[in-house]
Amino acid sequence: GQNIDQPTEMTATEGAIVQINCTYQTSGFNGLFWYQQHAGEAPTFLSYNVLDGLEEKGRFSSFLSRSKGYSYLLLKELQMKDSASYLCAVLDSNYQLIWGAGTKLIIKP
Amino acid sequence: GAVVSQHPSWVICKSGTSVKIECRSLDFQATTMFWYRQFPKQSLMLMATSNEGSKATYEQGVEKDKFLINHASLTLSTLTVTSAHPEDSSFYICSARVIGTGDTGELFFGEGSRLTVL
Numbered sequence: 680g681q682n683i684d685q686p687t688e689m690t691a692t693e694g695a696i697v698q699i700n701c702t703y704q705t706s707g708f709n710g711l712f713w714y715q716q717h718a719g720e721a722p723t724f725l726s727y728n729v730l731d732g733l734e735e736k737g738r739f740s741s742f743l744s745r746s747k748g749y750s751y752l753l754l755k756e757l758q759m760k761d762s763a764s765y766l767c768a769v770l771d772s773n774y775q776l777i778w779g780a781g782t783k784l785i786i787k788p
Numbered sequence: 789g790a791v792v793s794q795h796p797s798w799v800i801c802k803s804g805t806s807v808k809i810e811c812r813s814l815d816f817q818a819t820t821m822f823w824y825r826q827f828p829k830q831s832l833m834l835m836a837t838s839n840e841g842s843k844a845t846y847e848q849g850v851e852k853d854k855f856l857i858n859h860a861s862l863t864l865s866t867l868t869v870t871s872a873h874p875e876d877s878s879f880y881i882c883s884a885r886v887i888g889t890g891d892t893g894e895l896f897f898g899e900g901s902r903l904t905v906l
Contacts (some may be wrong), residue, residue: 778897
């Protein structure tokens, strides 16, 4: 079966760096997405990786290793507003989006 | 976590016909459900916000007469694509918000429905 794994919850300190990991097992691969979701709001797109390597976008970076079925989202210079859930999702061979359960990130002052 | 079920997962229809997609919250009540559309290799695009017992709120550029949304109960929202055309072929996904005791405002997503219009 298809599976996306990411930690349920993480806690970090304001100003620090945090890495949220995602491992996946899917039938085919057409890219991996990271979304941010604040409580009660629709998710917002953060990144899309389809090739191996690191994609940097401001304070956020996303890494992909297709051979390992692994990705991570790196958040630098954490701010209180970064407290949210972070969703990892993989587009499989049928272009169906397989979602992880999300990682709730708690930022403490 | 809470479970949101979407049906059907796959649907193929002829141009000009209408297709209904159901989104159900199986083990919780949802006052608000969101409908998204996603084209291949693109991010989710929010189409509309569905509120139980009231009219849906549509995002800019989404035709409300073409994409009919009904949220008749706290566990069911439906999206009907009327007079579908090939350009409506896409992946449609719903999400629902948990309400009640311990409401954290978290959203839970359905599995998605892939529509192909011939």
